[in-house]
Amino acid sequence: MTRQRVAAAFALVGLGLLSWGSYLGLWVAPPDRYMGDVQRIMYVHVPTAWLALVVFMLAFVYALLFLIRRTWRWDALHEATLEIGVLYTALLCIQGALWGKPTWGVYWAWDPRLTTVAVMLLSFAGILSLRHFLDDPLRRASWSATATILASANVPVVYYSVRWWNSLHQLQSTPKTVNSAMVEPLRINAFGLLALTIALIMIRSWIAEARRRRDLAPPLPEIEA
């Protein structure tokens, strides 16, 4: 099986699971006792949050591996995880704002969870733009890997912010605290987004590798007229 087929299989499984999980979340799961139907945003918001954190932790691992091993494959995976993590975090903020308005009365509040997520989004988006501005592949890879390692210090802070400080944002739920009819679509969407994310990381890293090969290719000899 070629790597393209593996990526396509992950993407199809991911999209299938996301469609099924979203159907269950929108039409089958019961409304929440207090938040009513608005709580259905959870089935897309929570998997996006989990995957954003997982993808940024992967970015940290790939950045570290590049600095230790100096292998271009790790740099390509680093670039892929940065871009996908920024996309997921931007979506996370939008979904959260749409959940916040009917439940908190505001789209945005400078509370610890939201503020640390905003810092995470801006720092990783900054690293991504740094990569676009640097033409030298080695400098691009080294500088952005170092910046990713520094920015990753905020990722656990995002996760624990609701426990460490008083926050408008609710604490993490567990299967024991959530109705089983709500756990199923949440799990299906989480596994669906995980499968889709694997496919996206694979494809985005191939694009990064192809760009790096082009950047490092020796110039073609001039053809004499």
Next chain:
Amino acid sequence: MTGMIQGGWEFVWAAYGITGVAMGIYIASLWIRWKAEDKSE
């Protein structure tokens, strides 16, 4: 009065819709970039 938030489906549809459209655009952009790199190699 039950204490439950009434309505709010417009926020639910907006969250799912924006997420779906953004993911669709991103997947399409990956496809276009991949094909462009494939052609230039």
